[in-house]
Amino acid sequence: MLARNIYNEEHEMFKQTVREIVAKEIVPYNAQWEKDKMVSRESWLKMGEAGLLCMQVPEEYGGLGIKDFKYNAIISEEIALSGCAGPAISYPLHSDIVCPYILDFGTEVLKQKYLPKMVTGEYIAAVAMTEPGAGSDLQSMRTTAVDMGDHYLVNGSKTFITNGYLCDIAVVAVKTNPSLGAKGISLLVMESSAAGFTKGKPFEKAGLHAQDTCELFFENVKVPKENLIGEEGKGFVYLMTELAQERLVVGLGAIAAAECAFAHTVQYTKDRVAFGKPISELQNTRFKLAELATKISVGRTYADRCVELHCDKKLDGAGASAAKYYLSELQCEVADECVQLHGGYGYIWEYQVARSWADARVQRIYAGTNEIMKELIARNVLK
Ligand SMILES: Cc1cc2nc3c(=O)[nH]c(=O)nc-3n(C[C@H](O)[C@H](O)[C@H](O)COP(=O)(O)OP(=O)(O)OC[C@H]3O[C@@H](n4cnc5c(N)ncnc54)[C@H](O)[C@@H]3O)c2cc1C
Structure with a gap:
């Protein structure tokens, strides 16, 4: 079969290192995580310690500032190759899917507030778009964020959220102007410790057992205005x-x-x-x-x-x-x-x-x- 040629010597060395970390820190625990329906918090910290979370985050926010996406690809690839499918989605979702929203569109305040702890694994991140009545048809979402002057008041719910049960923060899609359809959607960083933010139990899924997927509920959750990602209506x-x-x-x-x-x-x-x-x-x-x-x-x-x-x-x-x-x-x-x-x-x-x-x-x-x-x-x- 065709030989692969996208990785240079440094990539290959990194690949070897990741393979060893996966063999030591993920594979032996995966069966237990499948029973627990989530990877352990400790493993998030170990991944952070090994420098394998949010590698692209600049050094000023605690990251390694690695802009070459091939390194991120190697991490996804190596975890999936190990057959540990839960962790293979949990960590990349945090690093490659949630982190970019804050890094690419967040204010300086948001970057300083959240990126350092996402790099260390102290904060586990999720992205919450899907609702019980709105999946593919995202524009029909009903979660609202009402501008109360110094904060938003968020009401609604999300479902099927990966890393949902463990998450400390979630990038949540909300309607700031429900009459405007897609143009009324904004993204907020919400902290799961906020009053009125609750989580369902991890779903009993057909597969991906070592992965916490659950519902999130918001009842009059106050979110500081500074937690808006980018501009209102651009979500x-x-x-x-x-x-x-x-x-x-x-x-x-x-x-x-x-x-x-x-x-x-x-x-x-x-x-x-x-x-x-x-x-x-x-x-x-x-x-x-x-x-x-x-x-x-x-x-x-x-x-x-x-x-x-x-x-x-x-x-x-x-x-x-x-x-x-x-x-x-x-x-x-x-x-x-x-x-x-x-x-x-x-x-x-x-x-x-x-x-x-x-x-x-x-x-x-x-x-x-x-x-x-x-x-x-x-x-x-x-x-
Ligand atoms: C394990 C798991 C993890 C997930 N993680 C997350 C997460 O982290 N964050 C998050 O926000 N969401 C997450 N999701 C939600 C997932 O993205 C949605 O389930 C998906 O987008 C489909 O939405 P739905 O379930 O509402 O199905 P529906 O949108 O109701 O779709 C039902 C069927 O109709 C079809 N359909 C719908 N619209 C069209 C169309 N226009 N043309 C053709 N066919 C169409 C669909 O393809 C599907 O076959 C997760 C889901 C699962 C199961």
């Missing part, structure tokens, strides 16, 4: 700007998770004997492995190209949507075929492919469903 524009990176990050996790399931399956087919020989010698197994290896290689090549384009600030929305759509569909196809090649063992939780299969499914739903991705791609095709 939708900011969301659209940052969603390209969010979709790329989901795509990167998807292709690495597919590689993980595939590697486990190749080994399994060599070890499992049926009719007196390893199942890797059966033609169907060989053809399936060949098909999957080819598809994964094509997907990996596209993912790497997207990373390069993103580093050059040339990845457009349609390209990122295509990455999210194509790679998450591929991840699901690979996981399903890998379960089949494992026979009954593929359905048993202690086998990696059973987890890979259950964890994969949601990737086609969140960060914009794949139907919405296709709509965005079609708009680009037909423009």
Whole structure:
């Protein structure tokens, strides 16, 4: 299959370091985190200590100031490759999806207030857009923020929020002017310790068990005016700007998770004997492995190209949507075929492919469903 060539020697060294940290600080704990329905707070601090959270944050706010997105991509990739799907979404969501809202559009006050603790892992961050009645149709959200002079008064609720149960802060999409549709949407940084901010219990999900997804409720929550991100009414524009990176990050996790399931399956087919020989010698197994290896290689090549384009600030929305759509569909196809090649063992939780299969499914739903991705791609095709 095609050799990868997007990483230089320094990237490769960093990759090795991340791999060792993942093996030591994530893999041994993942089964317990699956039972707890969340990664531990301690692990957030360890990731922060290792410098693996919000690496792009400038030194003045406690970060490493690494502007090369390939380093962020390596972190996503390595955690997903380990098969620990919960942490593979928790940390990148914090670093690559929430952090940019504050870093790119936040005031100096907001940066100083929140970035240093996001870098150390003392603050865990979430982004809250979806509501019980508004998912794909984000503009119909009902959470409001009323200008009370020196603060906003927020009422409403959000659902399916990743890192929701543990979050200390959340970037929350609110309507500051409900009559204006998308132009009435703003983003606020809300602290979960504020009076009137409550959390539901982590959902019992079909997969991603080591990941706290829950509802958030806001009842007359006072949010200081200084916690507005950028300008009032520009929230939708900011969301659209940052969603390209969010979709790329989901795509990167998807292709690495597919590689993980595939590697486990190749080994399994060599070890499992049926009719007196390893199942890797059966033609169907060989053809399936060949098909999957080819598809994964094509997907990996596209993912790497997207990373390069993103580093050059040339990845457009349609390209990122295509990455999210194509790679998450591929991840699901690979996981399903890998379960089949494992026979009954593929359905048993202690086998990696059973987890890979259950964890994969949601990737086609969140960060914009794949139907919405296709709509965005079609708009680009037909423009
Ligand atoms: C585990 C998990 C974690 C999540 N994390 C977060 C998070 O951190 N923050 C957050 O804000 N949200 C999060 N979400 C929410 C997720 O982004 C939404 O579930 C998703 O956007 C879909 O919205 P919905 O569930 O309301 O489905 P709906 O929008 O009701 O969609 C239902 C079906 O209709 C289809 N559909 C809807 N509109 C169209 C259209 N215009 N054209 C074609 N088909 C359409 C959809 O594709 C889907 O198949 C998470 C969800 C899950 C399950």
